[in-house]
Structures are given as C-alpha cells and as structure tokens.
Amino acid sequence: MRSFLRLTLCSVGARLPCLRRGGGVHDDTVRWCRSTPPPTVVLPDMLDMDEEMAVSVHRPYSEDEASQQAATRRFLRALITTPDEQEWKDMLSAAIRLNTWREHHIRAVVRSVHQTQYDDDCNSKALTAGGRFKHTGSTPAKRLQRAVGVVQTAVDEGYQAAPESVHTLLVVLLRAASTVPSIAASATTGVTMDQQKQVSQPPLTTHAAVWQFLAWMERNNYHIMTAEVLQGLERVVDDVAQEDATQKRSGSVRQNRLEYLRRERDGLYCADPSQLLCREKCRGAPPVTMPNDARK
Structure with a gap:
C-alpha cells in the first residue's frame, strides 16, 4: 500500500512531497521523489502517426486486366503447344506487328521447356490430311525446339530480343544436350538412384543443335x-x-x-x-x- 501511494503521488510531479500515513513527511521518500526527473519524451499525437503510416494495399485486377491476363495465358499456351508450325509463326508475327509481343513472353516460352503443366495433353491426337492420327502432345524436347524457333523467328521479324533472354536459351540448350552418366560409371562415382533412372532418357537435344544456335547468335550479334x-x-x-x-x-x-x-x-x-x-x-x-x- 505504501509503495502504491508513493507511485501515485509522485506521478503528479516531482515537487509534490510524498506523505506517509499519519500526516508526516517521510524524508527518504521526499529524497526519492525529488530525484525522479520529469518526463522529457513527448509522444506524437496518435492521429499524426496514423496519417504518416504507409499502408500497402493489394489492388486486384480489374475486369479488363483480368481478361487480358487470361487471353495472354491462352495465347502463350497455344504458341507453345500447337503442332502446326505455320500457326505459331503466324501468331508470333501478328503479335510483333501489333506491338503486343514483350520480353517476358520470350522468358515464358523458355521456361516452358521444363514446366509439366504443358504435359497434360501428351496423349492427344489429331487427324492428318491423309486420314491418319498423329500424336500432338507437348514434350520437353518439342518445347525446347519451339523455344529456339520462337526466339529466332521473333528476331527475324524485327523484334530485338534481350541478350539475357538469348543467353538463357543457350544455357537451356547446353544443359539439355549434356550426356547422362552411364550405370557403370555411376557405380564408381556414387551417382544417386534418381540419376541412374535418367540413363534411359535420351538428351532433349544434340551438341550439333547447340552449335547451330551459336552460329545464329554470331550472325545476329549475340x-x-x-x-x-x-x-x-x-x-x-x-x-x-x-x-x-x-x-x-x-x-x-x-x-x-x-x-x-x-x-x-x-x-x-x-x-x-x-x-x-x-x-x-x-x-x-x-x-x-x-x-x-x-x-x-
């Protein structure tokens, strides 16, 4: 109780003497109260703090922006997976002429090489002109070939692809052409079981294709x-x-x-x-x- 009384009275001001029960003044308490400095920190007004607070608000896409995003995804999926060579070339040429082709579209095509979301229709078939069915599914090897074709066709159509995008495609080609270690070599080098399963999988491309792409890069100053x-x-x-x-x-x-x-x-x-x-x-x-x- 005495401690509570001291704190309550001292909060009013350092000059107010602390009284003990009975009306007298406690000397030790007076010295303790006088030694407490007055508050010097002024807290800002809470309203000012609210006005200065930066709030990041997520703005969802509008209806027009959402429809444009969906149309772009459909366009890229058709460009990547269509089996018709002339179709994707016409789509790409039209996008470049209309000035709607962007650098992030090239990066999306290059990333699609190893994205499994484009493998959903690998067993799909289409009827050819001769009345026979052919497989039209998208595979990593086909998407890698398509990515090379898209980049080269875009440059031929007058679009200036970024050097970073072209170099990224070169890295993907070089890794795809790398040979997989054999089973005999894996027994001595300690290759994991997952890597041994890849022995039966052929490379996605060849070294000759890598050098053909390098020759194209040299001709186009990349x-x-x-x-x-x-x-x-x-x-x-x-x-x-x-x-x-x-x-x-x-x-x-x-x-x-x-x-x-x-x-x-x-x-x-x-x-x-x-x-x-x-x-x-x-x-x-x-x-x-x-x-x-x-x-x-």
Missing part, C-alpha cells in the same frame, strides 16, 4: 555472357571432336569453333575494364575459375 557457359562449350568441342574422328571428318570445324570461343572469351573478359576477369587477364594471370554450370 554473345556469350558467362564464363561457365564458355567452359561448358569447350568441353562440347572435345566431344564433337571425338565424334568427328569416328566419322573421319576434318579438324577444320573444331578449329573454327575454338576460334569462335576464343573471340567470345576475349570479348567477355575485356569488354568492360572494370570487370575482375578483364583485370586478371590484362595482368597476365590465369582467368578466374568459375563453378561448373552443369552442377547447379
């Missing part, structure tokens, strides 16, 4: 943007050299590809003097070893 991809392509050159040796082909193709990679490496390292790779190369030091892109 360049390799990472050292990891350069290292992966150097390993592909060796694989192609072994294939050429079995087929008794000359080494001119391999030499031309090595020259191309050398030019790309020089351009990558010294295009920007502020880059670390360029500084190391200009000092005569070996280039910085980057992590293997295929291990990610």
